[in-house]
Amino acid sequence: MAKPHNPPPEGWDRHSILGEIRRQNMTLTELASRADMRPNSFGHVWTRTVRKAEAVIADFLETDPAELWPDRYPITSHRIYDIRKHGPGASQKRVAPADRAEAA
Secondary structure: OOOOOOOOOOOOOHHHHHHHHHHOOOOHHHHHHHOOOOHHHHHHHHOOOOHHHHHHHHHHOOOOHHHHOOOOOOOOOOOOOOHHHHOOOOOOOOOOHHHHHHHO
């Protein structure tokens, strides 16, 4: 377990994470067996959030899980659209002012 010498400048993706794990002579199956987890849960980490598997991979690479999966962190518990974060959404029920002007 060694910290990566040069993390990817454009950020981590699936291939760079797998490449770094393999450079250190490790496999996801071996990581799963060391963590007493099923290997399938490590295979799902690319498409689903599996916090325990993410933590094991990040620990092996000696980095923060938020650095490997920035779109999944920080952990939020709400599923409500945050207007401050994403901006105002377009309502399907609201009629745009331009449409009213053309209709009149």
